[in-house]
Each structure stands twice: as structure tokens, then as C-alpha cells.
Amino acid sequence: MPAALPYRIMKKIILLLGLLCVFCVLLTACGEDEEDDYEWIDHLQTTTKAPTLTPTTALSPTPTEVPRKPYILCLDPGHGGRWTGAIYYGVEERTVVLQLAKEIRAYLNEHYPDIEVYLTRETNECFSDDLGTDLRKRVEYGKEMGAQILVSLHLNASDAHNLRGTMVCISKQPNINGISKELANTLMDATEALGLRRRGYETRNSGDTFDENGVPVDYYAICRHGASLGIPAVILESCFMDNEKDFAFVKDDAAIKKLAAAEAEAMAKFLISHYSK
Numbered sequence: 001m002p003a004a005l006p007y008r009i010m011k012k013i014i015l016l017l018g019l020l021c022v023f024c025v026l027l028t029a030c031g032e033d034e035e036d037d038y039e040w041i042d043h044l045q046t047t048t049k050a051p052t053l054t055p056t057t058a059l060s061p062t063p064t065e066v067p068r069k070p071y072i073l074c075l076d077p078g079h080g081g082r083w084t085g086a087i088y089y090g091v092e093e094r095t096v097v098l099q100l101a102k103e104i105r106a107y108l109n110e111h112y113p114d115i116e117v118y119l120t121r122e123t124n125e126c127f128s129d130d131l132g133t134d135l136r137k138r139v140e141y142g143k144e145m146g147a148q149i150l151v152s153l154h155l156n157a158s159d160a161h162n163l164r165g166t167m168v169c170i171s172k173q174p175n176i177n178g179i180s181k182e183l184a185n186t187l188m189d190a191t192e193a194l195g196l197r198r199r200g201y202e203t204r205n206s207g208d209t210f211d212e213n214g215v216p217v218d219y220y221a222i223c224r225h226g227a228s229l230g231i232p233a234v235i236l237e238s239c240f241m242d243n244e245k246d247f248a249f250v251k252d253d254a255a256i257k258k259l260a261a262a263e264a265e266a267m268a269k270f271l272i273s274h275y276s277k
Ligand SMILES: [Zn+2]
Pocket: 078, 079, 085, 086, 093, 153, 154, 155
């Protein structure tokens, strides 16, 4: 039988093994941190594809090999999550505007390869269960993706169900008011040519919220956050869901496709005329 190792040597071996384990754990932890940081920075600088959104992982790392395109558009299908938006004729606003956004993107991908399109949501999921946080994050997402403009897609409804036409809500703040007005008019030129009434653009100040200089901020959150982040963010209310004649413009796949093509053309025209280098 081999002789047992002296107690002193055993003690040294155990100590050395212990130190080795601690060293390995530290090395692994440092490596993971570095990799996370690298992927995050890389994603912010060169990402080209819209990540899939979930409430907990708003922005996830994406492939980086494709160069950025000259024009970048962010489409925000309104509502989603626990917010349905208006419901008429058996359909929910959140579902129609998501389909509309996807059709606009498909049209632009086919006809305007120089325009990169991001959607703030690809499914019913949105950024947060808290409305204020969700709306802020939608605009932050557009800004982070480098979008030159953000168009939030909605459908309207009125108390007496007797209104018709397209309206666009824009910011009152001087840094983006002028350009938002131009964008609103370009969008309404397109829907008017399709046969929708032109209701015009609307601005509205918050009655109880002011910036640090005491100037009232926009009532509409999307516009307000657009102003604070310096991105023209407008709310396009294409038509009234609760009016039969207006509803015809979104009543089925073919109608939505037609509306999407007209709005996509308007967005392309606006981007190319304002952001050509
Ligand atoms: Zn809406």
C-alpha cells in the first residue's frame, strides 16, 4: 500500500486548488461583462434591423454587417398591449394599425430600397404596461434607431359618430413644429387624393404641464417626447373607424394595402425631399 501523503503537503495542495477555483470564477465573470458591453455598444452604433420587442427586452443586439441607409423612418402602430384603441365593426384599432404599418414597410422595402423602416412593435406586445413609460419608449426607440421622422399610426372615432377624414396631431414646440406641419400636409395630400376628407393638423398644449422655462408642453405624448428628443413625431389619424364611409378605407386587406401604398409614397416623398445629402 502507498504511504499516505504527509499532512503538510496535503494542506498546501488543498490551498492551491482553492486559489485556482477563485481565479477561474473571477476570469469568467470579467469575460462576460466585456462581451455584454461590446455587443451593446456595437448594436447602438450600427444596427440595421428592428429587433423584436418584448416588454422586458426592448432593444436586443442585432446583425451589424449591413451599412445604414440614407433615410430612416420609424412607424409606431398605436396602442397594443392591454390597449385596444377604438373597436368598431368587430375590429380593434391596434390590429388594423399594426397591419397598416407592416404594409407601409413592405411597400417601402419594395419601391424605396434607400429607406430603412423600423416598427415600434411587431406584435401586440409593447414596451411597458405603464402608458406614460410606453409612449416615451416608443419615441426613444425611434430616436435610438436614428429615425429622421416618426409617424404614429392611429384611427379616429367621435362621440356622435358623424365625423370623417384624416387629421394629424403635431407638436406646438418651435424646434419641430414647422417640419411636423410640412409632414402632416404631405400625408394629408396623399389621403385626400385617395378620397378621404382633409381635416387638417391639430396642436394641443397640456393644461397643467410646463417645461423648465414655464412654457406649456404638448398634450399628445408622442409629439411631446418628439419635441424633447428633437425628432418630428406626428400622430396620423388616417380615418374615422366609427363612420361607415371612412371605415371602407380599412375594411379589408385590399383596402389597407391601398391606404398603406398612398401613405408610404407620402413618407418617401417627404424623406427624400428633406433629408437628401
Ligand atoms: Zn388610437
